Amino acid sequence: MRSIWLIAENFVREQRIVLMVFVGWIFGFVLFFGLFAGPATASEYQGLFQQQAIYGVVYGLIVALQTIHGERKSRRILAVLSKGIYRGEYIAGLMLGNALLTSIYMGCLGTVYMFVSWKFGMNASLWPTIGAAWLASILAGSIALFFGALLHPAMAAVGTSLVMGTPLLLERGLGPAASMLVPVNYVVKELLEYSFPRGWPGSWHFVPIAMLEIGLLWFLTAKIFARRDVTVAIE
Amino acid sequence: MFTRGSLQCSRMDAVLQFENLSKEYRDFWRRKSFRALDGFSLEVDRGEIFGFLGPNGAGKTTALHITMGLTFASSGGGKMLGKPFGDARTRRRIGFLAENVSFYRRKAADLIRFYGELNGVRDQELRSNIKDLLEALDLKEVGRRPVTKFSRGMLQKVGIAQALVNDPELLILDEPTSALDPSARVTVREILLKAKAQGKTVFLSSHLLSEIELICDRVGIIHRGKLVRLGTVSELLESKEEFEILARGVLDSLQGEPLQDGVVRFVVSAAEQKPSIEAIWSSGGEVLSVTPKKRSLEQLFLSLTSADSETDGAGEIRR
Numbered sequence: 001m002r003s004i005w006l007i008a009e010n011f012v013r014e015q016r017i018v019l020m021v022f023v024g025w026i027f028g029f030v031l032f033f034g035l036f037a038g039p040a041t042a043s044e045y046q047g048l049f050q051q052q053a054i055y056g057v058v059y060g061l062i063v064a065l066q067t068i069h070g071e072r073k074s075r076r077i078l079a080v081l082s083k084g085i086y087r088g089e090y091i092a093g094l095m096l097g098n099a100l101l102t103s104i105y106m107g108c109l110g111t112v113y114m115f116v117s118w119k120f121g122m123n124a125s126l127w128p129t130i131g132a133a134w135l136a137s138i139l140a141g142s143i144a145l146f147f148g149a150l151l152h153p154a155m156a157a158v159g160t161s162l163v164m165g166t167p168l169l170l171e172r173g174l175g176p177a178a179s180m181l182v183p184v185n186y187v188v189k190e191l192l193e194y195s196f197p198r199g200w201p202g203s204w205h206f207v208p209i210a211m212l213e214i215g216l217l218w219f220l221t222a223k224i225f226a227r228r229d230v231t232v233a234i235e
Numbered sequence: 236m237f238t239r240g241s242l243q244c245s246r247m248d249a250v251l252q253f254e255n256l257s258k259e260y261r262d263f264w265r266r267k268s269f270r271a272l273d274g275f276s277l278e279v280d281r282g283e284i285f286g287f288l289g290p291n292g293a294g295k296t297t298a299l300h301i302t303m304g305l306t307f308a309s310s311g312g313g314k315m316l317g318k319p320f321g322d323a324r325t326r327r328r329i330g331f332l333a334e335n336v337s338f339y340r341r342k343a344a345d346l347i348r349f350y351g352e353l354n355g356v357r358d359q360e361l362r363s364n365i366k367d368l369l370e371a372l373d374l375k376e377v378g379r380r381p382v383t384k385f386s387r388g389m390l391q392k393v394g395i396a397q398a399l400v401n402d403p404e405l406l407i408l409d410e411p412t413s414a415l416d417p418s419a420r421v422t423v424r425e426i427l428l429k430a431k432a433q434g435k436t437v438f439l440s441s442h443l444l445s446e447i448e449l450i451c452d453r454v455g456i457i458h459r460g461k462l463v464r465l466g467t468v469s470e471l472l473e474s475k476e477e478f479e480i481l482a483r484g485v486l487d488s489l490q491g492e493p494l495q496d497g498v499v500r501f502v503v504s505a506a507e508q509k510p511s512i513e514a515i516w517s518s519g520g521e522v523l524s525v526t527p528k529k530r531s532l533e534q535l536f537l538s539l540t541s542a543d544s545e546t547d548g549a550g551e552i553r554r
Contacts, residue, residue, distance in 0.1 A: 003352075003353055006349060006353055010339060013339070014339060074337050075333065075335060075336070075337040076337045076338060078333040078336075078337075079331075079333065079337075079338065079350060079394075080353065081304070081305055082326060082331040082333070083353035084325075084326045084327030084353065085353055229306040231306050
């Protein structure tokens with residue numbers, strides 16, 4: 001467990017600049033709206049929150065897509081995987097790191113909009129929605145990491161899009177329940193329906209499905225990555 | 236025990252065993268392939284410093300990466316400290332330094348701590364090891380500085396420190412002295428000799444043949460994925476085909492290389508040794524010494540790895 005935590009902590013550390021940019025964007029946008037864009041309304045802030053929550057879901061995905069490729073290309077992976085750790089621990093560390101990264105982002109998002117809702121005198125039920133977006137972000141990141149462990153980031157992006165997009169196609173034949181197959185879609189759709197006073201509009205049935213899929217993706221990624229060469233012929 | 240070519244290897248206390256290892260790299264479409272290792276076999280004994288030589292592309296790095304489980308063999312296998320290559324728990328007892336090492340953006344001491352902890356070293360032992368290594372490698376003053384500000388040589392020192400932080404039984408080092416200045420090279424050499432004195436094993440890949448000559452007990456030369464020479468440094472440097480005869484008072488008609496004080500040097504093949512000595516005697520000369528001709532590791536290396544010697548090297552290992 002210690003090695004998983006070390007890899008996760010290191011992952012967050014390595015992503016700190018991008019994280020600061022994203023968090024700065026949350027604060028900056030809200031400040032900009034509040035200070036310079038005239039008297040912003042609650043519905044404008046609500047639109048901004050929806051946008052930033054969806055970006056949070058995508059953020060986990062984008063970071064995860066290129067993690068392993070970047071580590072291999074920079075050759076930093078050699079010093080890590082030559083230590084006494086299993087490949088499964090390495091993957092678990094990256095997944096935990098991605099979860100920590102998005103939890104910082106989502107935590108900042110929730111804190112900023114708690115202040116905004118207080119300013120407008122609303123009792124906005126923010127945190128369950130933030131939690132749903134966070135879980136969706138971890139799942140999206142896990143799908144991206146799975147493909148990123150096997151393919152070049154560009155190909156991994158195609159694979160991830162196909163997996164996340166298939167339920168949307170199936171919805172036409174099977175109805176809205178199909179979006180639960182990969183619940184990232186479901187959460188994004190519900191985020192678009194979100195309003196400050198109403199709170200999380202969807203059901204919570206996606207939670208066990210998402211958690212099961214995250215566990216399954218860790219298992220599959222670890223199994224496949226355990227037989228992958230992490231170096232190429234450099235000579 | 237395994238057999239390869241004319242050499243039969245059976246070493247009782249091997250810490251590293253490559254057994255008929257082959258590795259083929261293929262491109263994405265599996266059309267083109269490159270064979271980096273081709274039936275490579277070798278055993279490294281406990282407590283020795285083993286020099287692993289070969290030209291670029293010979294398969295040295297691939298062999299090292301297979302031992303660490305970073306790359307997987309296409310066929311064959313091997314053991315490290317008695318466990319199959321790539322065993323995660325065994326790696327805790329190994330110190331590994333990759334070629335062209337690259338690190339995370341951290342302070343040097345933090346980085347060494349991170350790698351030490353990944354190898355299961357904790358608390359007081361870890362603190363003490365880091366302190367000792369920073370001192371030994373002359374990094375104490377810069378230990379709190381981020382490695383992004385380091386020169387290539389300083390990074391290499393951090394790489395050596397991270398390989399040693401777990402006090403390993405076996406050190407596997409790929410070009411450890413590349414980018415180091417002469418004094419740092421001496422320091423690293425001393426560290427490796429100290430490790431040997433403590434009973435540790437060092438498996439060292441390097442292009443610096445003078446380094447290898449200085450500290451290695453045995454040397455293996457790999458060319459095109461095959462082991463082409465194996466032996467102690469003195470065995471390899473002694474030629475069994477050519478002899479050097481030093482003589483005095485010989486006639487000018489005998490073609491030799493004049494040295495000082497009337498001493499003449501003759502370099503002759505093994506077959507010509509006896510007739511040459513008889514010719515010196517019959518001309519009234521005195522034979523001072525007859526020794527196998529010594530050559531440098533560089534000469535041996537070049538003779539083995541040049542294109543002409545391909546048939547001489549591949550397929551048969553000579554010692």
